[in-house]
Each structure stands twice: as C-alpha cells, then as structure tokens.
Amino acid sequence: MGHSTLFSGFTPIPVTYSTKATHYIYARSHSVTKKNDALPTGRTLFLVNVPPDATERDLVQLFKGAGTVEKVVFSTDNAEELGRDTEDEDEEEENADSDGGTIAPEGEKPRKRRKVSQKDIPQVKPLPTIPLRTLRKTGGSAHIVFLDTSSHDRAVNLLSKPRPWPATEEPRGLAHYLALYDSLRPPLDVVQEHADTYIEVYEYELAKERQKSQYKKGEAIVDEDGFTLVTRGGAYGQTLGGGVGVASKKFQHTGETRTRNNKKKEKKEKEGFYAFQKAERQRKEILDLKRRWEEDKAKVEQLKASRRFKPY
Numbered sequence: 001m002g003h004s005t006l007f008s009g010f011t012p013i014p015v016t017y018s019t020k021a022t023h024y025i026y027a028r029s030h031s032v033t034k035k036n037d038a039l040p041t042g043r044t045l046f047l048v049n050v051p052p053d054a055t056e057r058d059l060v061q062l063f064k065g066a067g068t069v070e071k072v073v074f075s076t077d078n079a080e081e082l083g084r085d086t087e088d089e090d091e092e093e094e095n096a097d098s099d100g101g102t103i104a105p106e107g108e109k110p111r112k113r114r115k116v117s118q119k120d121i122p123q124v125k126p127l128p129t130i131p132l133r134t135l136r137k138t139g140g141s142a143h144i145v146f147l148d149t150s151s152h153d154r155a156v157n158l159l160s161k162p163r164p165w166p167a168t169e170e171p172r173g174l175a176h177y178l179a180l181y182d183s184l185r186p187p188l189d190v191v192q193e194h195a196d197t198y199i200e201v202y203e204y205e206l207a208k209e210r211q212k213s214q215y216k217k218g219e220a221i222v223d224e225d226g227f228t229l230v231t232r233g234g235a236y237g238q239t240l241g242g243g244v245g246v247a248s249k250k251f252q253h254t255g256e257t258r259t260r261n262n263k264k265k266e267k268k269e270k271e272g273f274y275a276f277q278k279a280e281r282q283r284k285e286i287l288d289l290k291r292r293w294e295e296d297k298a299k300v301e302q303l304k305a306s307r308r309f310k311p312y
Contacts (some may be wrong), residue, residue, distance in 0.1 A: 015164070032164055044143050066158055068146065072143070072144055074142045
C-alpha cells in the first residue's frame with residue numbers, strides 16, 4: 001500500500017475532475033471467506049464512494065495503467081448477473097412466414113398464405129432520446145476484476161497516486177439534468193407522430209388476430225363431438241361470429257322485422273322530494289280533515305232531527 005494513510009483498511013485515491021474539484025475513492029483488496037467465482041480473491045479490487053455517474057468505461061480507463069480489467073461489477077447490479085457469461089447464445093427461431101403455404105388435413109387443398117413484406121407492417125416511430133449516463137446512489141461501491149494477479153498487485157501499489165477522471169463528451173452535472181429535461185419534453189409534432197404510429201400498429205395487430213380467428217362469418221360452428229351449434233344472429237338469420245342463424249318467430253310468420261320502441265318514457269316526478277310538495281300535501285290533508293268533520297257534523301244534526309222523542 002506504500003506510505004499512504006489507511007482509513008479502516010481503505011486507501012484514499014484522489015481523483016481530479018478539474019483544478020478546483022477533487023473526489024476521493026477508497027479502495028482495498030477484495031477478500032471473502034467463501035469462494036466466489038464471480039469475484040475471485042487476488043484479482044478483485046473493492047471500491048467505495050464511487051461517483052454516482054461513473055460507468056464501466058470510466059473505471060477501466062482509471063485503472064488501465066495497472067493492467068487489463070476483465071469486468072466491473074457495481075453494487076446495484078443483480079447478483080444473478082455476476083456469474084452469468086457475457087457471451088450471448090443465439091437461439092434458432094423458426095419463421096412460419098417463410099413457408100409458401102400451410103399444412104392442411106387430408107382431402108383439403110392447402111390455402112396459400114399471402115406473404116407480407118416488411119414494408120407493409122407498420123412500425124412505431126420512437127420518441128427521440130439522448131444517450132445519458134445512468135446515475136446511481138451516492139457513495140456506491142464497485143468491484144474491479146483484473147485479468148491476472150499481477151495487474152491486481154500493480155493496481156494496489158498505485159492506489160494513492162492522484163489521477164484525473166476520464167474525460168467524456170456526455171453531459172455531466174447540471175448539463176445532464178438539462179439534457180434530461182429536454183429529452184422528456186419532445187416537440188408536439190413528434191409526439192403526435194409517435195401516437196399515430198402506435199395506433200396503426202395496434203389496429204394492425206387487432207386485424208391480424210381477427211384473421212386468425214377459428215370461426216368465419218357464414219361458416220358452421222362444429223363442436224368436438226361433430227354437432228353443429230345453433231346460434232342466434234340478426235333478424236334475418238345472419239350470424240356475426242359464424243354458425244347457423246335462427247330467425248325470430250315474427251319474421252317466420254309475417255316477414256316483418258322487429259322494430260325497437262323509441263318512445264321515451266315520461267319522467268315521473270318524485271313525490272315528497274321537495275319542500276313545497278310536503279307543504280302542499282300537509283295543507284291538503286288539513287283541508288280534507290276539515291271537510292270530513294263538516295260532513296260528520298251535518299250527519300249528526302240530521303240524525304238528531306229525525307228522532308221521534310224530543311225531550312227538549
């Protein structure tokens with residue numbers, strides 16, 4: 001480690017962004033009790049306080065003087081990706097559209113499928129994007145795996161040496177956020193074109209699914225047992241999804257189609273909903289009570305007058 005000052009086993013690495021800005025990265029040799037093929041002991045360097053906008057290229061350029069860097073693993077990377085090989089395995093995919101026709105059952109002629117060129121398939125026009133750096137958590141860590149042990153040892157001996165941060169044309173600092181702001185607000189005509197092409201692709205896929213439908217209009221729907229399913233269609237017996245149509249009884253006898261009743265129902269006013277309705281109802285009840293009382297009074301007087309025995 002040389003004569004540099006250690007902080008909890010870490011050696012500070014001064015990294016200069018400019019003549020006035022210096023950032024410190026702390027590093028030490030990586031060592032674990034369990035064997036890890038993704039981060040081998042003796043070839044891995046552990047870094048903390050890595051700049052949030054650091055990329056794999058930046059760290060490779062930072063330690064290229066020590067030797068060849070095999071890979072850089074950030075703390076935010078998925079653990080499953082550590083042991084995964086970087087080489088991608090190409091899988092063979094069968095293209096069904098390359099065949100001139102489809103295999104048909106015995107006794108039926110194969111239907112030729114119309115070849116669709118790539119120009120006929122609509123494509124979604126993407127929104128413009130600006131290549132920006134991925135910002136990670138402040139004070140993050142990373143592992144640098146060297147190709148051999150000698151490169152790791154040279155990197156450990158040169159840890160305390162000041163070094164400049166690799167230059168790049170990508171925006172940094174405030175320029176990064178300004179570029180991100182502009183990329184998230186594209187022009188309206190570009191957004192309109194993106195939306196229109198997206199709708200075209202959706203309609204194309206929808207029409208493609210309809211063509212692949214098993215049942216066609218006018219064709220009988222046959223179940224697994226071989227029976228024809230009878231489905232109700234329109235007034236003339238035409239079905240929308242296929243199958244045998246069933247006409248209504250009115251059409252069979254008279255030939256007339258069913259007409260819809262377009263008469264609107266008269267709205268009924270709710271009783272006792274408004275305050276004036278309650279007041280009118282109470283007033284009407286009082287008047288009816290007085291009227292019945294007068295009728296009863298007249299009946300009583302009439303009964304008194306019809307009596308034969310009059311004591312007074």
